[in-house]
Amino acid sequence: MARKIDELLQFDRKHIWHPYTSIDSPLGVYLVDSAQGVRLRLQDGRELIDGMASWWSVIHGYNNSHLTLALQQQAERLAHVMFGGLTHEPAIRLAKLLIDITPEGLNRVFFCDSGSVAVEVAMKMAIQCSYAQGHTGKNKFLTIRSGYHGDTFHAMSVCDPVTGMHQLYQGILPQYLFADKPNCLFTDEWDETDIESLKHLLEANHQSICAVILEPIVQGAGGMHFYHPRYLRRVRELCDRYQVLLIADEIATGFGRSGRLFACEHARITPDILCLGKALTGGYMTLAAVLATAEVGHVISRGQPGVFMHGPTFMANPLACSVALRSVELLIETDWRSNVLRIEEQLTKGLIPCREISGVKDVRILGAIGVVELERPVNMARIQQRFVDNGVWVRPFGPLVYIMPPYVINDDDLQTLTGAVCRVVEAELSQ
């Protein structure tokens, strides 16, 4: 067995690119054999409590019997069929459910393959909306620093210019407008000056801006900041005033993670276009959805060429739609809100002690997201090994050690997870 594991890992090391790694000198990876609930089982028999929900997606835990069954039943019926000229019940029922649970007014649905593609689709919708109204020069985007929207080109163009490596792709990425990142935090008293930067940019450039795009309330991979709901309200008001669309990227926050079903609810706003992904399928398959208002749909359809110009091969894949439908049903059938609140309380209890560790800059918690920000970036290889040695799966980036476990995690496992974070952070910072 040890030999087989070695061979597999050696092949992987030599031939397979992992996210953001060098192919010549990659960091080590761990071979996962199976997973159940909140536990990842490595091929060598070790078990790790998962603190990442596979990057926000596995909200109901791994190998959830309801989701597995939905997938199996759908596979026996219809695994895939093209969406051009054909449709199917899983897509229709999922669209209906998404319309029911997302902020009022979003009732036109476009299914696509992944979060980044959803962002591309949303941006194309905004551009087509402008062009359909004859505003050919109104095709720029305004966003906020510290954002993250994915790794495809247009998505990258609205990621934070520093962490999104705009320098590297100079001359290729479109140049868009960046307002300062919101400084007023979720729990701070609202400070009206926080919106000034975005307000000035909109005032000065609204004639060339088709949409503002942002992550509502939680800026994820761009820095794990939680900003004030009033900021989002102001953005909505300004977009209305200047007739600019608002695209809310809820790919990370959607489906309860921030303590509301959708983070836009913290500010009681409806965006014109909403991007969903990640937890949509409970982490079983890749699928994303872009919801738009009827107005956006009408404007695009009345303009040239009268259609929305996008149509991926695996659009609305029936397997993905079925498992997504079951996942969303499962979420809303349960008392997810109290559960996320329970996790928030446990994360607070378990992580706040990290504030006492020298070298910890900040500890913040919102919903089922816990962040320990250090004063310097971690040594990835070393800290990863330490987490595994402590029986947990946590994958920091830069100076951010953060956890967002599957919602099914119980208090004991959560305590083990937060305890490990405190211990490992302390060990890392004493190095």
Ligand SMILES: Cc1ncc(COP(=O)(O)O)c(C=O)c1O
């Ligand atoms: C807010 C946000 N938007 C878009 C994406 C891109 O999604 P995907 O990785 O599925 O392409 C991510 C991924 O982390 C994200 O957090």
